Amino acid sequence: MQNSEILQNIQDDIVTCRLLPGTPLQEVFLAEKQFCGRTKIRDALLVLSSQKFVVLEHNKGAHVAPLDASQVFSIFEMRIALEKSAAVLAASRLGEEGRQQLSDYHVTIQQAERDQDENLFYEVDAIVHDAIASASLNPFLQSQITLMRLHTRRCWYFYCERGYREVADYKGLLSVIEEVRAGNAAGASAAMFDHLAGLHQSFSEMFSSQLKGLEHI
Numbered sequence: 001m002q003n004s005e006i007l008q009n010i011q012d013d014i015v016t017c018r019l020l021p022g023t024p025l026q027e028v029f030l031a032e033k034q035f036c037g038r039t040k041i042r043d044a045l046l047v048l049s050s051q052k053f054v055v056l057e058h059n060k061g062a063h064v065a066p067l068d069a070s071q072v073f074s075i076f077e078m079r080i081a082l083e084k085s086a087a088v089l090a091a092s093r094l095g096e097e098g099r100q101q102l103s104d105y106h107v108t109i110q111q112a113e114r115d116q117d118e119n120l121f122y123e124v125d126a127i128v129h130d131a132i133a134s135a136s137l138n139p140f141l142q143s144q145i146t147l148m149r150l151h152t153r154r155c156w157y158f159y160c161e162r163g164y165r166e167v168a169d170y171k172g173l174l175s176v177i178e179e180v181r182a183g184n185a186a187g188a189s190a191a192m193f194d195h196l197a198g199l200h201q202s203f204s205e206m207f208s209s210q211l212k213g214l215e216h217i
Helices: 003-015 027-034 039-049 071-091 094-113 119-134 138-161 171-183 185-214
Strands: 054-057 063-064
Touching: 003 027, 003 039, 003 138, 027 039, 027 094, 039 054, 071 119, 071 138, 071 171, 094 119, 094 171, 119 138, 119 171, 138 185, 171 185
Parallel strands: none
Antiparallel strands: 054 063
């Protein structure tokens, strides 16, 4: 198995919480599961540590990185900053083909809103964010956004079973598309902030609710 496949497999298990925060990562077990040698597992863990998915401790081995409230907020803070930048660049660099693609996504989101089809919304939401990051024409920015979105996805998987409820932000995403298509950099930045800040607020409300519950313990 190629190094990239091994890395992808372990990363997927962490992001989807098949490997929960704090889980010890034993090289022997991972090597058996991935049908490879321990050297390749070590290499993968080093990359995952640099991406903040894994914690490596001298003489203690590796474990899956924690996912507490402070980390969740740090992830969203970083993602919002990056995606605002991407929206600004995309607004000024979007070509005619990209404009047409966003128009098509706009129609699909409107249809999802009419049908209250949240599954379709989340599917298109991911595609739109990818399209805007790509339209920034900045591969370094795009790669960091991809990484932050993986961290956000991990938050979603972990906290859905702990009270998190995401609201489909149809209007917010439509606004992002409209501002980017119009070439309005300032408007695109503001719309992206409003759209992503709603997710941040959902997590804030969940944590506040959990803390209030502790008052009665």
